[in-house]
Amino acid sequence: MIDLRSDTLTRPSAAMREAMACAAVGDDVYAEDPTIAELESRVAALLGHEAGLFCATGSLANVIGVAQHVGPGQEVLCDAGAHIARAEMGAHGALTGLTMRTWMSPDGRLDVDAVAALLSPDAGPYLVSTACVAVENTHNFSGGTIQPWDSLHAVHALCRDAGVRLHLDGARLWNAHVATGVALAEYGSLFDTVSVCFSKGLGTPVGSVLVGTAEAMGEARVLRKRLGGGWRQAGVLAAGCLYALDHHVNRLASDHAAARAFTDAVRDQLAVTGAEASVADPETNIVVVPTGDRPAAGIVAAAGASGVLLSAVGPRVVRAVTHLDVTTDECAEAGAVLGGLLRRL
Ligand SMILES: *Cc1c(COP(=O)(O)O)cnc(C)c1O
Numbered sequence: 012m013i014d015l016r017s018d019t020l021t022r023p024s025a026a027m028r029e030a031m032a033c034a035a036v037g038d039d040v041y042a043e044d045p046t047i048a049e050l051e052s053r054v055a056a057l058l059g060h061e062a063g064l065f066c067a068t069g070s071l072a073n074v075i076g077v078a079q080h081v082g083p084g085q086e087v088l089c090d091a092g093a094h095i096a097r098a099e100m101g102a103h104g105a106l107t108g109l110t111m112r113t114w115m116s117p118d119g120r121l122d123v124d125a126v127a128a129l130l131s132p133d134a135g136p137y138l139v140s141t142a143c144v145a146v147e148n149t150h151n152f153s154g155g156t157i158q159p160w161d162s163l164h165a166v167h168a169l170c171r172d173a174g175v176r177l178h179l180d181g182a183r184l185w186n187a188h189v190a191t192g193v194a195l196a197e198y199g200s201l202f203d204t205v206s207v208c209f210s211k212g213l214g215t216p217v218g219s220v221l222v223g224t225a226e227a228m229g230e231a232r233v234l235r236k237r238l239g240g241g242w243r244q245a246g247v248l249a250a251g252c253l254y255a256l257d258h259h260v261n262r263l264a265s266d267h268a269a270a271r272a273f274t275d276a277v278r279d280q281l282a283v284t285g286a287e288a289s290v291a292d293p294e295t296n297i298v299v300v301p302t303g304d305r306p307a308a309g310i311v312a313a314a315g316a317s318g319v320l321l322s323a324v325g326p327r328v329v330r331a332v333t334h335l336d337v338t339t340d341e342c343a344e345a346g347a348v349l350g351g352l353l354r355r356l
Pocket of ligand 1: 067069070071073149182208211219
């Protein structure tokens with residue numbers, strides 16, 4: 012089986028497990044785990060922020076991060092396809108008591124005019140006030156789209172002038188950084204809080220880090236505990252993340268090359284019918300492929316029967332995600348299988 016359903020499916024390598032096994036640990040609720048402390052300060056420094064907080068999941072880091080800016084009855088703005096809106100089980104509304112309004116961006120790319128049109132700070136006693144804008148980079152459900160620097164800069168200026176906070180869901184910020192060469196700290200400098208995941212392309216079994224000011228991370232630590240997310244000798248997990256920082260960031264470039272190989276193979280098959288233009292160039296490690304008038308679920312099932320696991324991310328869209336447990340050749344092979352199925356529409 013060539014498993015391209017997600018980059019979360021990777022398993023820790025022998026070397027990563029070795030690093031985890033040897034980690035120095037302590038009770039993190041007592042703030043006595045040296046490996047967690049090292050990870051938090053290293054990620055904070057990488058992103059140009061004062062402090063970090065190690066969390067079990069990206070969803071938890073996002074909920075805690077956004078809650079630093081938005082109180083009950085206030086709103087966060089994000090795009091309609093954002094992970095925080097679609098894939099966190101309504102946690103922001105259910106647990107923080109905030110509301111969300113969304114703008115549409117079919118390709119996931121930040122639309123600064125759309126943000127400006129929604130922005131409603133200090134709305135008074137009648138309308139909901141905007142307290143925060145959340146941006147996703149790269150954009151997961153749109154296919155690993157990279158947010159253009161100019162748009163990020165423009166939304167930063169917009170929010171700063173309006174007194175509205177800015178949160179970055181940077182679960183795959185590593186991929187944007189490797190693809191563009193923009194420093195992590197440059198991205199980080201535009202946001203009040205940033206969450207990053209280690210369990211996606213970086214290949215650890217568990218872990219995300221939230222960064223922000225030391226004061227905000229102090230509050231975030233309280234909220235994490237309140238939500239049941241305080242943990243003890245989790246330095247075992249943090250050690251995997253430190254290993255990934257040393258060994259798995261720059262290699263993301265090969266995941267991006269594998270995504271291109273997958274896309275080329277799909278196109279080679281579709282070229283027979285002259286429909287190759289329908290598959291966009293992947294910007295990072297995610298490829299989304301429209302399935303025409305065939306339901307995505309049927310294509311996913313047929314690909315699975317041919318040894319290729321994909322996921323359906325819309326009624327007529329399938330997704331392939333490359334990662335460190337698949338080779339470029341396997342990705343090309345998988346693309347040929349998908350292209351062959353689509354050609355037989
Ligand atoms: C994976 C992901 C998250 C976090 O997911 P968890 O499963 O909670 O770790 C957050 N945002 C984006 C864009 C993601 O892709």
